[in-house]
Amino acid sequence: MAACTPVVVVVNVDGSLVQHPLTCLGSFNREEEGWRRDNDWVWRRDGEEDEEILWMMGGEEKKKGNSFLVNLEERTGGGIFTCHSLDRTLLKNTTVLVKHLDEQKRILEGSTRTGYMKCSTWNYQGEFHCSWKFTTKRVGTIMSVRVARGLSDSENISCSVDASGQQWTCSSSSGLSDIMCSVNSSGLGLSCVDRQYCPYAEETDRITLTIYMRTNYLLEEYSQRFYLSEIVKPDKVSIKKVNSSTIEWSYPVSWNRPISYFPLSFQVKEIKGRERKNGCTCDSPCTKVRTTVHTTESRQWSVKAKVVVCVRSQDALCDSPWSDWTEYRRSNIDRGGYRLSGIGGYDPHQDDAAARKKKMVLENVNVVSKMLQAKDAELHRAVSLLKDMIEVLSGIPQDL
Numbered sequence: 025m026a027a028c029t030p031v032v033v034v035v036n037v038d039g040s041l042v043q044h045p046l047t048c049l050g051s052f053n054r055e056e057e058g059w060r061r062d063n064d065w066v067w068r069r070d071g072e073e074d075e076e077i078l079w080m081m082g083g084e085e086k087k088k089g090n091s092f093l094v095n096l097e098e099r100t101g102g103g104i105f106t107c108h109s110l111d112r113t114l115l116k117n118t119t120v121l122v123k124h125l126d127e128q129k130r131i132l133e134g135s136t137r138t139g140y141m142k143c144s145t146w147n148y149q150g151e152f153h154c155s156w157k158f159t160t161k162r163v164g165t166i167m168s169v170r171v172a173r174g175l176s177d178s179e180n181i182s183c184s185v186d187a188s189g190q191q192w193t194c195s196s197s198s199g200l201s202d203i204m205c206s207v208n209s210s211g212l213g214l215s216c217v218d219r220q221y222c223p224y225a226e227e228t229d230r231i232t233l234t235i236y237m238r239t240n241y242l243l244e245e246y247s248q249r250f251y252l253s254e255i256v257k258p259d260k261v262s263i264k265k266v267n268s269s270t271i272e273w274s275y276p277v278s279w280n281r282p283i284s285y286f287p288l289s290f291q292v293k294e295i296k297g298r299e300r301k302n303g304c305t306c307d308s309p310c311t312k313v314r315t316t317v318h319t320t321e322s323r324q325w326s327v328k329a330k331v332v333v334c335v336r337s338q339d340a341l342c343d344s345p346w347s348d349w350t351e352y353r354r355s356n357i358d359r360g361g362y363r364l365s366g367i368g369g370y371d372p373h374q375d376d377a378a379a380r381k382k383k384m385v386l387e388n389v390n391v392v393s394k395m396l397q398a399k400d401a402e403l404h405r406a407v408s409l410l411k412d413m414i415e416v417l418s419g420i421p422q423d424l
Contacts, residue, residue, distance in 0.1 A: 030117045034243055035096050037124050042096045048077050048107035048116050049090055077115070078108045099124050102241025121167075121243040131164045131239050132246060133157040140246045143233070144257045144345065148280045150221030152252060154233060155213035164239035165211060170194060172201045173218065174229030203231070218252075223280055227251045257345040258288060258337045263352050271352055272324045273335050286339075291346065292318045292325055293334040304334035304349035327354045 035044045079086045081103055086092065095101050102122040107115045133156070134140035145152040158164065169192040172181045181201065183194040190207045205216040218231065234247040259276035266272045273290070280286040293304065294316045321340075327333055334349040 030119060032119045032121065034121045034123050035094075035102075037096050037098060037122055039098050039124075042101075044094045044096060044120065046092045046094060046105055046107075046118055046120075047090055048079070048092075076110055078110060078112075080106050080108060094120055096120070096122055098122075099129075099242055119241075121238065121241050123243045123245065131158060131162045131237055131242075131244055133159055139248060141233070141235075141248045143248055143250055144255045145252055146257060146259050146276070146278050148223035148252060148256065148286065150218040150223070150252070151215065152218075152231070152255060153213060153215045154248065155208075156246075157212065162239050164237040164244075166207050166214075166235055167238040167243060168192075168236040169205050169207070169214065170234040170236075171203045171205060171216060171231065172196055173203070173220070173231050174201065205233075221252070224285070227253060253339070253342045254344060256339055256342075258339070258347040260348050260350045261290070261335050261337055263335060263350050266324065269326055270324055271327050271333065273350070274323070276337070276347075287321075287341065288337040289340040290320050290323070290335060290337050292320060293336075293349070294318075294328075295332040295334065296330070303332060304351045327352065329354060 033044070033046070035042060075088050077090050078088055079092045086105075090107075092105060092107070094105065099122055102120045105118045105120060109115060130140065132140040141154045141156050143152055143154040168183070169185075170181065170183050171192075171194045180197040181194050182197070183192055185192050190209075191204065192207075193202075193204045195202045200220060202219045203216055204219065205214045207214045214235075216233070230249045230251050232247065232249050234245060237244045237246065259278045261273040261276060263271050263273045275283055275288060279288065295303075325333060325335070331354065333352045333354075335352070336347045336349045338344060338346045
């Protein structure tokens with residue numbers, strides 16, 4: 025006998041009792057008054073059951089007959105239902121999942137107002153990442169992923185998963201949407217790439233991402249819609265010392281080039297007094313006391329003694345999230361010299377700083393290397409990337 029392929033059935037419930045019928049060997053045809061079993065008809069009078077079929081759930085016998093009525097109410101009733109011949113040969117394996125539309129009891133943290141997923145990207149290369157957090161009471165696994173650009177393509181989307189169950193590919197029949205997603209090993213996020221995306225063209229349609237999260241026999245649906253321009257969050261800028269009183273920062277290596285086409289705006293935050301000990305993480309209430317925030321297009325800044333300087337960037341052409349802050353410190357020490365810390369300066373914890381800088385160099389080199397290995401890499405873009413790489417490396421001490 026051929027192997028039995030498991031079947032998954034999802035039933036929507038709203039709190040009231042829902043009865044869902046399962047059949048073992050095909051479906052009943054009232055006009056013919058028979059059950060179709062493969063290519064043969066098994067004749068039965070209307071309402072008559074096949075006593076040679078046995079239904080079981082969790083090893084317990086439930087009833088005999090070709091059909092079985094599953095009772096579902098609120099979050100209960102789901103499970104694995106199997107039908108067998110009398111000699112216990114498995115004929116069909118059906119998993120019934122309950123999909124409850126209760127917004128108050130969700131497996132993920134969040135709300136319909138704030139959302140349940142956080143999605144972001146660090147540039148306009150077509151990649152994006154979404155993450156979520158489980159509540160303390162329940163933890164689930166991804167049952168399915170569905171993603172497309174535009175509502176019209178979403179209706180004609182076809183999604184498939186690889187053997188690992190972690191990598192999903194969704195394509196539309198029109199060929200205008202082709203997005204591949206990989207579920208993180210932690211189960212707390214996924215990374216996707218839109219293989220039809222062009223960074224130099226205007227986004228006409230939002231991406232619609234839907235994940236189906238399963239816990240036991242409950243299924244929950246979560247969706248997020250966005251343009252990449254709405255979720256782009258640049259990487260941290262890199263800061264280096266120009267002279268004893270001036271610093272300069274560069275565009276992140278991962279940001280799109282040319283920068284004239286993909287400009288960034290910058291915010292500079294100066295923190296004075298006691299609040300300096302909290303560094304750039306001090307946003308509130310520190311921003312109201314001894315803290316000044318400036319917005320600038322320039323990439324140089326005069327640094328005053330005993331002031332912590334924080335720099336972050338944002339896409340200059342849209343109101344997307346700001347990058348994380350990069351911190352730079354300067355304070356007086358003996359003999360009229362200076363102590364500088366942060367990216368590009370001297371840190372009293374030199375060993376830790378050296379390790380971080382080495383890691384930063386390796387990550388930047390890796391990004392440039394991958395971009396240059398792409399089949400469609402353009403020569404002018406390669407030159408721009410290498411210039412930026414030289415700029416980053418010039419701010420790293422040679423003894424590292």
